[in-house]
Amino acid sequence: MREPTFLILTALAGGPRHGYGIIREVTTLSEGRVTLLPGTLYTALDRLTAQGHVAHDRDETVDGRLRRYYRLTPDGRRALEVETVRLRQLATAAETRLGALRPRTA
Amino acid sequence: MREPTFLILTALAGGPRHGYGIIREVTTLSEGRVTLLPGTLYTALDRLTAQGHVAHDRDETVDGRLRRYYRLTPDGRRALEVETVRLRQLATAAETRLGALRPRTA
């Protein structure tokens, strides 16, 4: 799973959101580092829906504009949990090796 | 940066290694989860060398077999550090949202 997909699932872990809302949430939770492109988001949502990680929630119309909401499925939540553990293990493994060769300054 | 590339840099953060040594080291540090394929490893090493993240270290011949060693450059070390921080931030962001909706059992 790549970063944009991970961030989409993370955004939905905070509750159902519509596409554009996911884009803004991902910008926020990545601290401005990642700006989701429409092409990435909507193809990812289609793929995640087909995989059962995400489900269509409801449609709303606000000010004449459609909002299509998505939510994380129990399956998607599990996938995100597994992925989170993986990322933490990777970070720890790298930190161990980086730290071993570079003694602390203080 | 994707997982195989990250693991290659992490393996080299422990000191210079030759290709096959990297494959075994990656298997170890990923706890058996990732087995690097030759196609992934050697194209990645070429790419990382061109990017300046990795450099050719030395060649050895052991039992009639060539060993081509690579090492992490200061640039590669910095890239790995940046990437590690990124992974940790991603994991933390996800854990916050996962935890918020699923109260602790104890």
Add this chain to the structure above:
DNA sequence: TGACCATGTATCGATCATCGACATATGGTC
């Protein structure tokens, strides 16, 4: 009035790291 921006969903070709299979060679074991 017209330009521009934020909101909102959607498609499509290009890019590029990885995958999977294959090639080639040596040395040891069964």
Add this chain to the structure above:
DNA sequence: GACCATATGTCGATGATCGATACATGGTCA
């Protein structure tokens, strides 16, 4: 003689992401 571990390398296919584009609404600003 077959097979496996060691060791480096190429090549076509796959697939998520990128970048551009399209289209529609409502608000602001000149």
